[in-house]
Structures are given as C-alpha cells and as structure tokens.
Amino acid sequence: MKKKGSLLLVLALCLALLSGCGSQPETAPPEAPAVSEAPTVSEAPAAEETPASPEAEAAPDQPEGALPDGVYSAKFESDSSMFHVNEAMEGRGVLTVENGEMVIHVSLQSKKVTNLYPGLAKDAKKEGAVLLEPTLDTVTYKDGMTDEVYGFDIPVPGIDEEFDCALIGNHGNWYDHKVVVSDPIPLEN
DSSP: OHHHHHHHHHHHHHHHHHHHHTOOOTTSOOOOOOOOSSOOTTOOOOGGGSOOOTTTTOOTTSOTTOOOSEEEEEEEEESOTTSOBOGGGTTEEEEEEETTEEEEEEEBSSSOEEEEESSOHHHHTSTTOOOBOOEEEEEEOTTSOEEEEEEEEEEESOTTOOEEEEEEETTSOEEEEEEEEEEEEEOOO
16 A cells, blocks of 8 residues: 555655646746757858868868869779679779879789770770779788789779770780779878
C-alpha cells in the first residue's frame, strides 16, 4: 500500500511540474532555446571561419579555381577497368602544378599500355601527333612485393573535368577513354 501511495505522490508531483511549465504569464519573454555545442545541418560557419581550400588560396594572377603551384596527390579515374592506376597507388597519382599548368604522373598496372595521347585516338594516329612516352616505375604493394610498370605524365586541363585520353597497347590498337582528375591534396615538402 505504501508503494502505491509513493507512486501516486511521484505522479502528482510530475503532473504539477508539467502543468506549471506551460503557465507563464504572457508578458514574460520566451525562454532562449538551448544552445548545442555541435552544429546542426542548418547552421553554417561564418565565411571568415570557413577553412580555405587550395582553390581559394590561388594567387591573384591565377584564374579562379586554379590550384596554386605545388605538388599534390590526386585521384585519377577512367571509364575503363583496363586503364587505371596501379593498385599499389590506391587510385592516386602525383599532380604537379607549375605556372598554372597541371600534369599528373600515374603508374599503371602493367607495361601493356605503350603510349598515351591527350585527346582522341583519331588524332593520335595523325602524322606529327606528339605521343606521351612511358616511364619505368617501380611500385611496392602492401605485402612488400615490388613490380616494374609503365607510368605516364598526363596533361590535366582542369580538376573535376572529364577529358579525352587515348591509349595504344602491345597489340597496336588505339582506344579512346575519358578520365577525370579530382581531390587534390597538397603533399608535404
């Protein structure tokens, strides 16, 4: 019986507290909402608090959105599973920006791609076309094994912009591909 009485007393106190919360006089100012330490989706930091991206730090003489001169790690993606960065490089190449010109060095998965052309295959076949020559790269896999593969220095017209890149393999056939360079991260000097 005492337990029921105590429970009823607690319930009565709770009801009194709840009903008392809503009975403030109309002239009283409303309570300020609780301030959360973590920002919500609707809250955005002030412009001066936003960390500067590499694009925002471009020198005044560079076009808007251009990366400042330097060396970056960047993603290299193509439209083909046969033309991609070696797995040891985890999908990334080394992007060098000098005087606003961008070139990415990528180590491929083998020596089967013998030349690249920054453009379409039909143009690569024309007399006087300047083909990209391979470099001999040594890659080290997670298990410590190493391999020699071909790498290429590919001109990049823009970050996050799809562009044409043709390749020729061991069999002498040209293939057109679309590639994208994205997510540049400055490398430490």
